[in-house]
Amino acid sequence: MSNGTPPPSPAIAAGADALALVAPERLARMPRHIYRLRILGMGLGGIAIAAVLREHDAGWPLWTLWAGTALLWPHLALWIALRSAHPYRAEVRNLLFDSLLAGLWAPLMHFDLLPSVLLLTLATVDKISTGIPRLWLYSLPAAAAGMAAGALASGLAFAPATSMAVILACLPMLLIHTIAVSLAANRLIGRIRRQNHELDLLQRIDALTGLDGRRHWQQRAEAVLRERQAGGPQATLLMVDIDRFKQINDEYGHASGDDILRLVASTLRRRLSGHDCAGRFGGDEFAVILHGLGADSAHAVAEGMRRDVEAASAALPHLAGPACTVSIGLAEAGPRHARLRDWIESADAALYAAKHAGRNRVASG
Incomplete structure (x- = not known):
């Protein structure tokens, strides 16, 4: 009307x-x-x-x-x-x-x-x-x-x-x-x-962590894999997952969860060289490519990342419980990785092995 x-x-x-x-x-x-x-x-x-x-x-x-x-x-x-x-x-x-x-x-x-x-x-x-x-x-x-x-x-x-x-x-x-x-x-x-x-x-940067967004990271990872398949330098993929992240969110709140995500991202970044790339792959999962490193050298870098996260999270004043830890699975790019998906699945399988072995550890695939 x-x-x-x-x-x-x-x-x-x-x-x-x-x-x-x-x-x-x-x-x-x-x-x-x-x-x-x-x-x-x-x-x-x-x-x-x-x-x-x-x-x-x-x-x-x-x-x-x-x-x-x-x-x-x-x-x-x-x-x-x-x-x-x-x-x-x-x-x-x-x-x-x-x-x-x-x-x-x-x-x-x-x-x-x-x-x-x-x-x-x-x-x-x-x-x-x-x-x-x-x-x-x-x-x-x-x-x-x-x-x-x-x-x-x-x-x-x-x-x-x-x-x-x-x-x-x-x-x-x-x-x-x-x-x-x-x-x-x-x-x-x-x-x-x-x-x-x-x-x-x-589109390229994850706003919370400052690392590459998933799509941009995948584009860079595909370029590294193509380079490796063409006879280029070694490259190893790390899949990094925060242990019991849902429990952190539930007990300490999502603000503390965001703090942990930023802490892990900054810790990973400190171990990277100029040719490496790291991105936020999912909610509490990160993906890192170590360019020019084989599995053995990459394993040492991943161990350093794991120790750094544990030490840095222990210093957070508002987390009264156990220190936050990460599990890491790694896979060196090889002939069996025809696609980026194959490479990710290899690193994911290693990550699941680290989880099943008790978390807070590095496993190779």
Whole structure:
């Protein structure tokens, strides 16, 4: 049932839907960000309009409208947006009104070609630069409505020739506004590039431990295995599992469990060389590739990791029980490992053997 409030226009609804996906701090900056651009656009457009009005010996009504458009409207638009219960919907309405004003001035300038085209084009470009989907499309009816109102007021006077004085007055709008929009677009591209970099890091790095995420680790492991199959250096895979990790979570809480995960990750990292790679394979399981080491040398490194974890966890003040330990299974890459899965299964089998033998030990597969 209707509550008597008219539904928002498609443009406002589209803008609101898009804005709902934007971070709140960016939404809070939007009216003031557009305010600065509106002052620039309306001010530069006002120079071109003033040149045309001067040539036409316009009367005070048009000069009053010019002052309202070029000088007053940017401040009024900000006031409307900030005082509205829905400031971002109000800002979308303001943007549509910008297009209405651009359309209005084209017939009031007797369709003087260059300033009319520039006003309508740059008003549309401004809508595109907001990033609000289809806003530029919804602004076209607003511009057409303004043009119709201006045509009725001016009696459809038509004088498209543009004088040199008006051309010169249009140059600031053409040059400065274009540069300003380009700079804004460049900032947006830079922000997207940074966000893409952050997304790439999130895909490659496990946020809790700082080790490789599983997918990225698997890509690196497959490359090492292919290198070994082609006659490259030795490589040994370690599967590391925290003993009784569920019990740690149950008795001391998940925060302590996270501390243990970070501790194990940092301990493993200290034993790695620059060519090795370590990743979080599952909840409490880690996978490490020791590049250039055979099974015997890798076993010594794994033993060092096991002792380091036990010693480091004993120093945690909030774990009053036995020190945290790890079980490690290792497998050197060989002819039987045609796929990464085969290599992982060999190391997993060794890990299960270490578990069944009493945990807190290293076993070879």
